[in-house]
Amino acid sequence: MKLLARAPRNGEAIPAGLRRMRWIATGLLVLMAAIFLATRAIDPGFARAHPAIGFIRAFAEAAMVGGLADWFAVTALFRHPLGLPIPHTAIIPRNKDRIGETLAAFLRDNFLVPGVVARRMRRVDVAGAAGRWLASPEGTQGRLRKGASRLAADMLEAFDQQRLGGMVKATIGQRLRALEISPLLGQALTAAIAEGRHAPLLDGIVRWAAKVLAANEHMIRAIVHERAGTVMRWTGLDETLANKIIDGLDKLLHDMAEDPDHPLRAKAEEGLTALAFDLQHDDRMRERVEGLKAEIIENPAMQRWLDGIWEQARAGMLRIARDPDAALTGQLGEAMRQLGGTLQQDAMLRATINRFVRRTAVGMAADYGSDIVRLVSETVRGWDARTITRRLENAVGRDLQYIRVNGTLVGGLVGLVLHMIDVLL
Structure with a gap:
């Protein structure tokens, strides 16, 4: 030093x-x-x-x-x-203002152009480097690791958290809006039906229906009593009819739960298969799902949830940055070492992660490159x-x-x- x-x-x-x-x-x-x-x-x-x-x-x-x-x-x-x-x-x-503009232009033309970022990121094996570090963090020089950790912590604390959190939330929102989830849901449902993984879903629906029936018997009895005629109420047949309806529904749900080949279960499976097809190929269904997704994203509760995710992620990054040695001990450390070994051995996973990192960097250069350039220029001009x-x-x-x-x-x-x-x- x-x-x-x-x-x-x-x-x-x-x-x-x-x-x-x-x-x-x-x-x-x-x-x-x-x-x-x-x-x-x-x-x-x-x-x-x-x-x-x-x-x-x-x-x-x-x-x-x-x-x-x-x-x-x-x-x-x-x-x-x-x-x-x-x-x-x-x-x-x-010439400080001109220097700031020249520096900003240099960054824009040589570093923040999406094509330039994509070319440079192709030569960077982020996943491989992360895997080597996670698999054997003790091989990293302690002084270097601690220095990098302090730098990361200082940077996280120095950023304007409201603006940074807003950028993170906006980026997540943009990615969710750009993601068409209807085909993904349809493909996932098709795969689940083909592999028999939809059975627990049907069992859960049947159990839920049984609980709903048990909790609302009084409502069924009240409806039958209101719809029954005077003679049926005077003779008490309305109560008998209500009991028959409740017993019949309860037996139906019990039979569906016990018999995997029940006709109604088969009908439910047909409905799920049709839903999976519509999610992938029906334009109106896809529009309805996209509209529902947009409503969920814009919901204030969803925005608060995204804020909470960012705060939790930031707090976790700060804890790791302030004490990297503690972060690499215990179950978390073992999980990170296993992840590092997987990243080194699985070429397909490395390629997927590197492709994701490259696309993220290119997207950030395209979305925020002008803002970064403007920040550099305005900062130098303000000095x-x-x-x-x-x-x-x-x-x-x-x-x-x-x-x-x-x-x-x-x-x-x-x-x-x-x-x-x-x-x-």
Whole structure:
């Protein structure tokens, strides 16, 4: 971890490496100036008697010029050299808005184009990498894992949760609206009937009907009593008729529950088969299912449920991010290791997951690419000139100081070569 020097007045800490390279580059420039002045002060006769002094002076002179030129160029990027308002200096502060727009355009044209994202994601084996990590998480360097976990936790906490949750909910809603569930339901029901897995469903319906009948006997008796004539009520036949109806229905349901080949069960299976066919091929049925799906999605209770899913997922991710070692112990850790092994062994599953990740990334680039670009541009535009100057200088300033050092040394070598040519000619 790099040590940071004392923070300046604007609150941005200067990396110690940048400060050290500044001193080295400036010290080298001062050294060349001192050598040049020292050699200039030597008696001309003594200098002619010792030709090496001329070479040293030529080296120092050219190195001083090269170092000054590169100091001016590097400084002009971030501020006015010596505070003088020289034209075409303080380039970054004066053009920060254009820099933000250029950076946003670069992201848009090179990273957030759906075609570019799709091509790059084809080369990324997300499922394989996840499988290797889940199968042997102890092989991952602890420091790296903890650092990544802290970064993930900080990012989750730093995001605007209302906006992020809204984006997640909107994305889920869009995917649900785009998903035509009627054919899926029809295919699932057809497969269940073919494999006999619909029998528990029919048994459940029969048991439910029996409970409904038992709970509403009084209603049946009341209906029969109201519809019966005066003679039947006076003779008590209405009560007998009600008992017969209830007993008959109860026996029918009992027979259906006990006999798998009951005719009514066969009729119910025919109805389920017809329903499965209609779900897949009948346009009106598909429209009705889609309309019901849309009503469910728009229902406030459904929206609250989606909010709850996001909050639970976020809380779970935060717990894992804050303590990755604990997340990999116990039954959860064992399940994750088994999942990792499956991902490494099942090529079809890996391909499916990678395809899903690729489509998700492409979809996010298409849906939110412009928003991300706008966020970058507006964020940079919102920074004051001093902030963006300091941040960019802290990021690349150390390398720019190497340019100053190289300029000083290369300038000195060029001066040395020119002096040699002058002596020889």
